[in-house]
Amino acid sequence: MAVATTASSGPVDLLINVGKNQSTKTLLRVIILCFIAGAAIASRLFSVIRFESIIHEFDPWFNFRATKYLVANGFYDFWDWFDDRTWHPLGRVTGGTLYPGLMVTSGVIYHLLRALTVPVDIRNICVLLAPACSGLTAFATYLLTNEMTTSSSAGLLAAAFMGIAPGYISRSVAGSYDNEAIAIFLLVFTFYLWIKALKLGSVLWGALCALFYGYMVASWGGYAFITCLVPLHAFVLICMGRFSMRLYVSYTTWYALGTLASMQIPFVGFLPVRTSEHMPALGIFGFLQLVAFLEYVRSAIPSRQFQTFLYVALGGIFGLSLLGLVGLTAGGYIAPWSGRFYSLWDTGYAKIHIPIIASVSEHQPTAWPAFFFDLNMLIWLFPAGVYLCFQKLEDEHVFIIVYALFGSYFAGVMVRLMLTLTPVVCVAAAIAVSQLLDTYLVARSPEVPDTEEEASDGHAKKASKQGGLRASSQPVVGIYNVVGKGFIAGAMVLYLLIFVQHCTWVTSNAYSSPSVVLASRMPDGSQHIIDDYREAYQWLRQNTREDAKIMSWWDYGYQIGGMADRPTLVDNNTWNNTHIATVGKAMASREEVSYPIMRQHEVDYVLVVFGGLLGYSGDDINKFLWMVRIAEGIWPDEVKERDYFTPRGEYRVDSEASETMKNSLMYKMSYYNYGSLFPPGQAQDRVRGARLPEQGPVLNTLEEAYTSENWIIRIYKVKDLDNVGRDHASAASFEKGHKKKKASKKRGPRVLRVD
């Protein structure tokens, strides 16, 4: 940093001197951080201002429902909650199969505010929890960055980046009440505490790190990222020959306490000692004990040969324990990598073996525009920042490098993991920008040197021999020319301004839609709200029995549970693949096959989402092939994906659609009566751009119960059994007045009846 040398009086100097006093600096920093937190919160409120204070999307509806249950029934009931209103007729052990951190946090805030006599609705706490946490995340990023560099501006820049980077906003706008909302704060803060513990070798900081790690485990399944990254960091440090007592103390403290803390969560239970995801942490724990022991012996016995023996023994034990791990996994004592984790390494695995994971859109790989969209200019500042970390390369810089590599790999494999990459991108980019600005925003220019370059050459050679970076072997002199300074600083400021604009634009356009409520523009430019989802769920709530079972594809399970408060067959907690496949089969089969399935599961209503009228592309017909695939995984003989394509291999819905497609329950429910909206023969599907056959589908076993304003949601009632024991098709044809066809026209030759 530049330090002005003169202390002459004058208003400009006074202004400069304001920032030099230590306490003023601290005050300024606090104010700036408060502003950053304010900006982070404010930029996430688009959806509340445009629409209303509403819970978004799918998963948040479950979290919201669970929070309401927690607030109403207390913690212990919540812990033992068995939910019989989902996964009918199986039910779900909800208390034991969720990450309670989010709900408990909201519950604590709720009770705290109530105790302070602030009249607040639990829904508003849930809606605003994510923005509030983003302010904390910005602060945690500030702390983490300050551990990396001495430049005081880097931390503030990192906090600002983290506050408004769309990669994080995408999962933390107001109303997106999901585990990630709170987990990213915990992730960054745990990393900060880990770095702190490692630097100081302190048990206290290690224990704090374990505490927040436990909180993280309680909040999000992504805790495995920490569980793998911290041991990896430790391992890389050992490989670099940087084993120290600081590392030993901090790691063992973190591991022992953190594992105990994580095992308190019923959903996690004994997984930390039984699954492969957690084995790196356990393995490095054992390895560190060995290394520490050998270090101790080495210091006591200085014989050279004995040392070699020790190193060989170390390598041997490491290899043997690795083999033992493989053996235990093969023997079934340790669960192999669970599908979701395994698909990160073997990227083709999920597509073949677990279609239900591959079917989720956020589990797709990331194309480059998504990176630029979510991180803008940070994406190219990121490698520069990582390079700068190589300059000093202390223990904490190794962490950033390891994190950067693995984070970018995971983000490339799965769109969703952009979220875990964003913090390190912000930290690295802030290091780069702050160093750039520190260099070019210095008012004082250095003197042009005369001729003592020979003297410094020797020094430079020495520096390069020490194993530093080649680029930084020379001593720093500074920038001489004001034009150069102005040019670069100006360009950087312009880029930063564009970055802010970009983030605002992305947040406003892409990430602020609740997806429960759709917005569209009228011809005159005014906003028109499409509220079909809530309309239909409200209808269910008011017009059906309280225990009427609703069958729908699993995407809508949480929303039906949360908004309509009706039991569902399957929901977004996709724990039972067979049950989901059953629903898929019912949707994909002919009525005669589906009806018994629905009867067996006591289905009262069937709900489908249809976007054909409005051009809403996320509808069930577009998801239909996944239903078929998932059903095919269980009943390969009865449901075949091939049958839903035309002979030329096209997926069509018009008159050329395959017979299986036309007879499937999903097709019939989507297009039932649809032609009546149009002049005869003009019915058109606006999503798939197809003209539908003139003769619409006929439904015998279901009757239309409700269709929302824009036909997005269609609800059908499952007919009861026929009163006189006919099957529904013949009953319907009787109603229409068709004559009943004789069972067999041709009679056999008359025979004499002999009694």
Place this chain on the structure above:
Amino acid sequence: MRWLSSVSALLALSLPFGSFAAKKESSVDRFTEFHSQAVASSPLKLVDSTYRKLTSGSRDYTVAVLLTALDARFGCQLCTEFQPEWDILGKSWAKGDKNGESRLIFGTLDFTDGRDVFLSLGLQTAPVLLLFQPTTGPHAVPTSDPIRYDFTSGPQSAEQVHSWLARHLPDRPHPAVYRPVNYVGWIITIVSGLGIIGVIFKSWSWILPIIQNRNIWAGLSLIGILLFTSGHMFNQIRKVPYVAGNGRGGISYFAGGFQSQFGLETQIIAFIYGLLSFATISLTVRAPRTRDAKFQLAMVIGWGVVLVLMYSFLLSIFRVKNGGYPFKLPPFM
């Protein structure tokens, strides 16, 4: 030519009874005939005539025929990928069922040997796996049409086909798939592994400085990060084409749409990111360490111009991908 002689002998003997008896006789015969061949080498290599003989008429055995096109001219990748799996399945079935209790015969019909069969079945694609169920005997099924196995979801493993066969052949033994141990492969791996360890051990004094070189590690890390952030994994997983034509005879470098990309496109992007990063690094690390003032100014201006040009270019590319993107910088408006 043994079957020919036996059939003709039968014909000669049973001439007065007509061909009916001969046909019936030959169904059992045919199975033992083909089965004895299959024990020697399964799956059988079929040609037009043997295929017809095996599958026509009444039969009390099951036939699984893979219709394939292995010749390189047809460029059927799926065929060549599946063929070793099919051979493993055929071999292990024949080995596990020496007495022919399952009464299943595996056959392979290549397009070059059985053009007529392909034409008569009206097949446009390969490979196709047909299962001919028995028409007589205890496991007979009413329809004589073969069941078709779909290869829609890519190459299949022997186990998958095995389970499909097992589903269609109830109440019969299903010999498990047995994959032969590749001893040569193991030996080669072990020996080469030991060799590599030996080489490393010998040249350790050379390798150590390379491993400990910070510049190399920095370079590798940056390359890795640039690869991953420019969508390389997407190319790997989705197997995107390297470039594509634009329909007017030219090359289109950038795929239209936000969710798609080409191989070359990601390389261009990685290059731009790399250049921008390098400009930043040079401006931050190298420029302030340059002692010559004039050279330093040239360096600062030069890298600054690169920064401005490349970022503007990047934004213009991004506008191609995302139509509604409002931000742009000169000179690439």
